[in-house]
Amino acid sequence: xxxxxxxxxxxxxxxxTAANIAYRSALSGRPTCYLDYxxxxxxxxxxxxxxxxxxGVEGAGPNNGGLHRYLRGEIPFPEQLDVWGSSERASLRQRxxxxxxxxxxxxxxxxxxxxxxxxxxKRCAELFLRLEEEFDLTLVDLSAGRSYASxxxxxxxxxxxxxxxxxxxxxxxxxxxxxxTAAADLAFEAGGILAMAKEYGHEPERxxxxxxxxxxxxxxxxxxxxxxxDLAQQAFLRKCDTELSELARRRGVGRTTLLGAVPLDPLxxxxxxxxxxxxxxxxIANVKTVDAIVExxxxxxxxxxxxxx
Amino acid sequence: xxIQPRQEILDIWRATxxxxxxxxxxxxxxxxxxxxINDAEQLLTLLLPASKIPALSLDDPDRADDEVIEALNSxxxxxxxxRRLVTVMIDYFRRYTAEDGTPVFGxxxxxxxxxxxxxxxxxxxxxxxxxxxxxxxxxxxATIGFVKVYRSATQRRELLAQLDELETMASxxxxxxxxxxxxxxxxxxxxxxxxxxxxxxxxVNQDELPRRELVAAxxxxxxxxxxxxxxxxxxxxxVTEDLDNSDMLFECGWSxxxxxxxxxxxxxxSIGRQREGSAENAPYLYFTVIAMDAIEDLNSERTRLLGLLxxxxxxxxRALQLRWELTRTYWATVATFGNRRRWPIEDIPWRxxxxxxTDYYTLQATSLAxxxxxxxxxxxxxxxxxxxxxLVELAQRxxxxxxxxxxxxxxxxxxxxxxxxxxxxxxxxxMTWVVNEFSTVLLQRxxxxxxxxxxxxxxxxxxxxxxxVWDHLVLRRIPDGRHRGLWDHAGGAFPxxxxxxxxxSWYLTARVVQALVNAGQLLWDRxxxxxxxxxxxxxxxxxxxxxxxxxxxxxxxxxxEAMQRSMRSIRASLRQAxxxxxxxxxxxxxxxxxxxxxxxxxxxGQQKASEGI
Ligand SMILES: Nc1ncnc2c1ncn2[C@@H]1O[C@H](COP(=O)(O)OP(=O)(O)OP(=O)(O)O)[C@@H](O)[C@H]1O
Ligand SMILES: [Mg+2]
Numbered sequence: 001x002x003x004x005x006x007x008x009x010x011x012x013x014x015x016x017t018a019a020n021i022a023y024r025s026a027l028s029g030r031p032t033c034y035l036d037y038x039x040x041x042x043x044x045x046x047x048x049x050x051x052x053x054x055x056g057v058e059g060a061g062p063n064n065g066g067l068h069r070y071l072r073g074e075i076p077f078p079e080q081l082d083v084w085g086s087s088e089r090a091s092l093r094q095r096x097x098x099x100x101x102x103x104x105x106x107x108x109x110x111x112x113x114x115x116x117x118x119x120x121x122k123r124c125a126e127l128f129l130r131l132e133e134e135f136d137l138t139l140v141d142l143s144a145g146r147s148y149a150s151x152x153x154x155x156x157x158x159x160x161x162x163x164x165x166x167x168x169x170x171x172x173x174x175x176x177x178x179x180x181t182a183a184a185d186l187a188f189e190a191g192g193i194l195a196m197a198k199e200y201g202h203e204p205e206r207x208x209x210x211x212x213x214x215x216x217x218x219x220x221x222x223x224x225x226x227x228x229x230d231l232a233q234q235a236f237l238r239k240c241d242t243e244l245s246e247l248a249r250r251r252g253v254g255r256t257t258l259l260g261a262v263p264l265d266p267l268x269x270x271x272x273x274x275x276x277x278x279x280x281x282x283x284i285a286n287v288k289t290v291d292a293i294v295e296x297x298x299x300x301x302x303x304x305x306x307x308x309x
Numbered sequence: 310x311x312i313q314p315r316q317e318i319l320d321i322w323r324a325t326x327x328x329x330x331x332x333x334x335x336x337x338x339x340x341x342x343x344x345x346i347n348d349a350e351q352l353l354t355l356l357l358p359a360s361k362i363p364a365l366s367l368d369d370p371d372r373a374d375d376e377v378i379e380a381l382n383s384x385x386x387x388x389x390x391x392r393r394l395v396t397v398m399i400d401y402f403r404r405y406t407a408e409d410g411t412p413v414f415g416x417x418x419x420x421x422x423x424x425x426x427x428x429x430x431x432x433x434x435x436x437x438x439x440x441x442x443x444x445x446x447x448x449x450x451a452t453i454g455f456v457k458v459y460r461s462a463t464q465r466r467e468l469l470a471q472l473d474e475l476e477t478m479a480s481x482x483x484x485x486x487x488x489x490x491x492x493x494x495x496x497x498x499x500x501x502x503x504x505x506x507x508x509x510x511x512x513v514n515q516d517e518l519p520r521r522e523l524v525a526a527x528x529x530x531x532x533x534x535x536x537x538x539x540x541x542x543x544x545x546x547x548v549t550e551d552l553d554n555s556d557m558l559f560e561c562g563w564s565x566x567x568x569x570x571x572x573x574x575x576x577x578x579s580i581g582r583q584r585e586g587s588a589e590n591a592p593y594l595y596f597t598v599i600a601m602d603a604i605e606d607l608n609s610e611r612t613r614l615l616g617l618l619x620x621x622x623x624x625x626x627r628a629l630q631l632r633w634e635l636t637r638t639y640w641a642t643v644a645t646f647g648n649r650r651r652w653p654i655e656d657i658p659w660r661x662x663x664x665x666x667t668d669y670y671t672l673q674a675t676s677l678a679x680x681x682x683x684x685x686x687x688x689x690x691x692x693x694x695x696x697x698x699x700l701v702e703l704a705q706r707x708x709x710x711x712x713x714x715x716x717x718x719x720x721x722x723x724x725x726x727x728x729x730x731x732x733x734x735x736x737x738x739x740m741t742w743v744v745n746e747f748s749t750v751l752l753q754r755x756x757x758x759x760x761x762x763x764x765x766x767x768x769x770x771x772x773x774x775x776x777x778v779w780d781h782l783v784l785r786r787i788p789d790g791r792h793r794g795l796w797d798h799a800g801g802a803f804p805x806x807x808x809x810x811x812x813x814s815w816y817l818t819a820r821v822v823q824a825l826v827n828a829g830q831l832l833w834d835r836x837x838x839x840x841x842x843x844x845x846x847x848x849x850x851x852x853x854x855x856x857x858x859x860x861x862x863x864x865x866x867x868x869x870e871a872m873q874r875s876m877r878s879i880r881a882s883l884r885q886a887x888x889x890x891x892x893x894x895x896x897x898x899x900x901x902x903x904x905x906x907x908x909x910x911x912x913x914g915q916q917k918a919s920e921g922i
Contacts (some may be wrong), residue, residue, distance in 0.1 A: 052420055222375075245372075254371035255387050256462075308465050309370060 001075045001163055002128055003139050003300060004153055008182035010144040012173040013216035016272045017293065021048040023274045024290075024297040026083075028104035030136035033080070033103040033188045037153070038143040039068060039114065042107025047272050049089045050081055057081075063165055066108035069074070070127065071120050071152075078105050078127070091276045100136070113143075119195035125156035132165050137300070146191055151200075154193075158200040168194060168300065169211040170259065175218045177247060183213060184251035209308050212259035214296065218233040220266050256309040260296040265289040311776045316830035319367060319380040320357045320824060324445050324794030325354050325669040328813060334395045337404070339815040344417025344434075344922075345405045349444040350819035352401055353392070353451065355381075357822055359825055360451040361611070362829045367391055368458035389485045391459055395471055398452055401476035410580025412485040414441035416742070419816070423730065423738045426791065426901075433740060437584060439563050439596040440742075442489040443603035449483035452604055453617045471722075480619065485580040487607075487625040490563070491544030492571040492583070494632045497591040498559040500548040503595015505662040508560050509643070512660045528555065535559070536640050540631060545571035545590070554907065560662060562592025562636050569734035573901075578621050584668065587739075589732040594661060595744055597636060601677065604633045634684070644674045645692070654678055655699055657706065668706050668719075669727045669747055675699055675754055683761070692765045697762070699770045700755055704774060709748055709781045713803055722747045724799040724807045745797070749820035752778040753827055760831045765838045775828070782821060787813060796821055804810040843894040850901035852885050857908045866911060879904055 007014045018126040019034060026032040034035050035057070036044040045053030052058075055080050059065035071080035084095035117123040131138045142149040171193075173183035186192050197207045219225060221241040226234050250305060267268045275293070279285040299305040327335050329351065337343040337351065345434055359367040365377055370387040378386065384393045395853040403415050409615065415435035422429055456476045463469065499505040501524045514523050528535070535552050538561070545568040550557065567586025607626045612618060618626055653659075659670035677695050682688045682696075704710040708719050721727075726745030730738045759771040784802040786794050789811060795813035799806050858879055861867060867876035886900040 243388075255373075256370050286899040304389075309463050 001137055001300070002132065002157070002167040003137065003170060004060050004150075004167065005139065005170045005172060006147075006150060006186070007144050008186035009173070009179060010145070012172045012174050012179065013262070014144070015044065015141050016268055017214065017296075018049055018139055018141050019044060019171075020274055021297050022102065022137070023083075024294050025137045025139075025300070027096060028297065028302075029098055029100045031106060031134060032136045032139070033131055033132075034068040035102075035138065035140045036067065037140050037149070039107055039111055039149060040143055041086075042109070042111065043272070044065065044104055047086045047274065048081075048083050048104050049092065049273065050083065050106075051102065051208045051250045052086065052087055053081055053106040056107040056111055058109050066106045066111060068108035068111035068114065070238045071123050072114070073119060073123060076229075077127040080105055083258050089274075089276075091278050092274065095140070097155040098134055103135070104120065110258065111159045113148060116155070117149050120157075121155035122159075123151055124152050125159045128156060128165070129161055129232075136232055146186070150193065151196060153203065154197050154200045158197075158202055167210060171208070171213050173213060173217045173253075173298075174215055174228045175244060175261070176297070177244060180244060180251060181252055184248075184253050187211060187213075188252055193245055201253070210306065211257070211307075213253050213257055214259050215261035217268070218261045237256065244309065245294040259299055259305065260292060262292045262296070263288050310506060310772045310828065310832075312779045312828050313824070314825045314832065315362075315364065317776055318362075318822065318825050318829070319753040319826075320794060321818065322355060322358075322377075322380045324792070325351075325818075326381055327539070328795055329791045331382055335393075338812070339844065340810060340812045341418035341814075341816075342500070343404075344419060345417060345441045346419055346438070347472060347815050348401055348404065349441070349448045350815040351711075353444070353448055354815065354822050356398075356448065356451040356455065358700065358826050359768055361826050362833065364833075365565060365829075366458075367394065368455045369462040371462060377482050377701065379411065383878065386893060388796055391455075391632055392468065394455075395459070395468070395475060399471065399475050399478070401448075402482060406478065407581065409581055410481075410579065411584075412445075413481040414438060414445065414486070414489060414617065416441060419733075419742065421743060424728075426738075428912055429740055430451055435510045435723055437489055437710060438566050438742075439490070439493050442486040442493070443596075443599045445482055445486040446490075447606050448485065450612060450617055452479040453483070453874055454611065457617070459583070462573075470570055477791065480622075481578065481580055483618075484576065484578040484622055484625065486572045486603075487622060488576060488580060490604070490631075491574050491595075491625065492542060492545035492586060493564050493588065493600075494541070494561070495590050495592050496538055496546045496548050496559055496561045496569055498548060498552065498557055499523050499662070501558050502556070504664070504827065505560075505813065508660060508662045509558055509560070512656075513643055513646040513653045515651050515653055516814050518647070524558065525555065527558065527642075530642050530646070531639065534561075534635055534642070537631070539636055541635070542576050543572070543628060545586075561632075561639050562594070562597030564588040564591060565593050565596050565729075565731045567911060576621060576625070585807045587733050589734055589736055589845045591663070592636075592735075593729065593731075593733075593842050594670050595657075595729050595742070597640075598673045598676050601633060601636060601680065602628045607717065608633075628648075637677060637680045637684055639681075640674060640677035641685065642821070644678035645687075652695065655695065657699070657702060667705055667722070667727055669744070671699065672703055672750055673748065673752065675758075677748075677757060678743075678755075679761070688761060690762055691811050692853050693758055693761055693769055697755075697767065699757055700751060700758065700771070704751055704778060707747055707751070708803070709751065710774070710777045715803075715805055720803055720806055723803065724797075744800075744812075746820050748782055749817060749824055750780055752782065752824040753820070756827045756831055760835050763838045765831065765840045768838055808850040808874060837893075839891070839894065844890055847890050847894040847898035847901060849885070849907065850898050851890065852882065854886075854901050854904040855883055855910060857905070857912075864888060868917075877908070 005014055008289050018173050022034040042056035042098045054193045057066045061081055063075055067078045068076045083104055085095055098246055139192045156162060171187050173179040188217050194204045194207055198204045217265045220236040226237060248268055265286050276305050280287050316798060337348050339347055340550045341347060346818040364374060367373055367390060370391060373387050381390050384390045407413050414437040416438040417434050420434055422428055453476055456472050460472050505576050509522055538548050541547055565590035568590050571586045584853055608630060616864045628760050645652045654674050655900050657671045658666045659674050660666040661670060687769055706719060707722055724741040724745055729742045731740045733739050733744055755771055755775040759768050762768040781802050785797050785799055785800050792813045796916045797814045798810055882900055882904055889897040
């Protein structure tokens with residue numbers, strides 16, 4: 001299965017959440033790979049804590065290099081880093097029993113964004129096909145907004161060979177009026193994902209059915225975390241929450257198109273990283289965060305979560 | 310009010326799905342088995358609050374409240390819950406439609422043989438019952454409303470097809486139920502000197518007037534009603550006797566089923582066969598009240614706003630409305646006739662014209678009396694207060710708010726319940742209908758009447774009664790096992806009265822839910838009555854605070870940046886207090902109080918300073 005993650009705005013928590021989803025997917029035994037298609041700032045190496053791939057890989061010569069070089073046709077294959085083997089985090093390096101392979105396809109250091117051509121789209125499609133054979137889950141982190149990366153993957157997935165492959169879209173957004181509106185725009189409005197998809201020959205309705213939203217860094221306005229606030233503040237938050245829900249519903253970003261929400265997490269707030277079960281045991285990360293990510297991961301694979309309402 | 314309708318309803322919902330939903334399937338039936346009434350009540354336990362209280366709606370997965378979804382989560386998530394409900398509803402309507410497409414309204418296990426009589430035949434059990442017409446009206450309206458909203462929230466083709474099917478079935482059943490109600494309406498005419506007339510006169514003659522005078526006065530008060538009875542032409546209840554005769558009296562309301570010989574009601578809707586009736590042509594208080602409440606649902610604002618009725622149904626609804634108005638005025642007149650000493654309804658227990666007497670009938674009559682009082686503009690606090698007093702007394706007499714001695718006959722009304730004998734057209738008893746709804750009806754009445762009172766004190770006194778009845782009902786919840794949290798375990802309130810039940814009574818559970826919905830609407834829709842004196846008091850406080858504040862301003866006390874902020878906040882609070890003084894005088898007074906204390910700090914500080922010099 002191919003999963004494309006995107007967001008309208010930068011800094012929504014898209015990359016970190018997606019990396020954690022990949023991690024949880026691998027932990028549950030599914031062969032998983034993560035592709036850093038955020039060509040402007042390939043930072044996945046930091047999240048997976050792979051020193052050689054911080055801000056992309058340096059690779060040069062006829063065989064080494066990140067996704068940029070591959071897509072441009074400079075190398076036959078992009079580098080694939082085994083996260084279990086190359087992360088500098090001890091808890092990641094010992095691959096947990098029962099887990100599947102977890103592989104990162106990093107970007108190229110100083111690669112910068114680039115326009116796309118038919119050749120590039122073709123190579124992209126070939127890559128996806130190859131990865132689809134090897135992995136249960138191929139997670140592609142596109143950059144924010146209406147990017148070349150999105151165009152490229154839409155063109156790639158429209159090719160006959162890839163049409164049969166299950167492809168899903170996740171749009172990340174924070175839980176504020178601006179983010180909700182922006183996420184809806186990115187998905188449904190002019191120049192957005194559905195519109196672009198149509199241009200490349202996708203059936204917009206089918207794409208709509210395989211598109212879901214994920215809310216990040218959400219404060220539960222009814223949860224214990226707001227207990228220390230003033231009564232007036234709590235009441236205010238609840239009202240905001242209700243109004244936001246209504247806005248989201250109107251814009252098509254309501255509960256029925258929601259895959260899940262990740263709570264605001266103190267650890268993620270301070271650092272972009274994978275949350276291990278040990279982090280939870282040591283109480284530096286919230287168990288609720290991990291639960292939410294695990295639930296998201298399971299829902300990716302759960303057909304009922306993808307039925308039309 | 311100590312009752313928390315939202316929490317309680319959610320708890321009942323949890324209990325309902327625990328009891329009914331097992332391994333992905335809905336299980337019909339309860340203490341008296343599955344029948345068209347029981348099953349509707351089972352569904353209404355979920356659908357009634359969902360359709361009447363916006364915060365508990367289930368018809369739009371995007372809008373449903375998180376807590377609601379959590380309560381029903383064994384049915385699935387937000388998206389599955391309404392889908393499951395649709396299949397359950399479809400199942401209901403299919404179960405109670407005969408093969409030829411005629412909706413059926415049988416009472417099944419709710420009907421019992423007359424004492425010492427033979428077992429009921431299958432045919433008797435499947436006879437159309439007014440209770441089923443009434444509950445079907447409420448259920449179908451809730452269903453159609455649900456479908457209308459849900460339809461716009463979904464795009465799935467097969468679901469849309471299901472919704473169409475569901476709406477069609479619900480609409481047909483609704484029409485059939487309305488036709489049923491038109492064919493079970495009864496006007497029973499008698500002379501003032503026969504046994505019925507004598508009983509009626511005895512009941513209403515609280516002022517001890519001479520008989521002739523009494524009859525004349527009663528007829529005078531009912532003159533308009535008698536005139537309007539002539540407009541009753543379709544279905545049953547048409548008057549053939551000469552009501553102009555000064556010796557004639559009558560009663561109107563609903564019998565227990567289709568009246569023997571009732572004509573068919575012509576209708577353009579395909580509701581199948583209109584079955585022959587066999588019920589006695591006489592109003593039964595129980596069925597009258599229940600039919601009246603259902604007709605009220607037909608004419609509710611929600612029904613109109615959502616456009617739940619089609620044209621044919623609107624026509625039938627107007628015909629029912631006429632009967633509703635006649636019945637309401639009749640009963641209000643009789644229940645509050647004369648007024649020197651006491652109203653007939655205050656003379657507990659109520660005696661019916663067929664010679665029956667029970668506190669329960671008094672309770673039923675209060676419902677009709679309140680509707681009638683409101684209609685004729687007599688629904689002031691004075692009149693409603695008298696009804697409230699009746700409710701308080703009924704609660705005591707039924708041992709709801711008084712301790713019971715074991716074996717007391719007053720407890721029979723709770724279990725097994727009041728036995729209503731259903732007669733055929735020759736007035737021969739053929740079956741009985743046992744009603745044990747006393748406490749739940751009492752709760753409903755207390756809440757409804759409280760909502761009508763405009764005096765805050767009286768209102769809270771009556772809500773105190775509601776709270777006490779609720780405490781009593783809580784004791785009667787099934788305490789453990791799969792059906793825990795549902796009703797009815799009468800032994801919980803009256804130890805030893807009844808063994809622990811094997812299965813829930815949906816009859817009672819649905820009525821509890823209905824009462825909670827009323828309580829919810831009281832909080833949701835009805836403004837809090839204002840206490841006049843409190844507003845005056847609050848205004849005085851505000852005036853004083855304003856004066857003190859202005860004086861300090863004049864003195865220049867608030868000059869300087871630090872004090873400016875306090876000044877602005879005092880000014881803002883003063884303005885807010887002034888805005889609230891009419892709507893929420895208590896809050897306004899509290900605000901003014903804090904301001905007075907603040908200003909007192911200022912003056913005290915100044916005094917202390919001058920002491921030092
Ligand atoms: N649930 C969360 N709670 C608190 N902070 C979070 C959460 N999720 C992500 N963050 C933090 O938000 C910041 C932005 O996250 P991230 O880099 O993943 O966003 P992005 O959408 O990929 O941004 P960009 O578009 O710039 O790539 C990071 O510091 C991250 O750790
Ligand atoms: Mg990123």
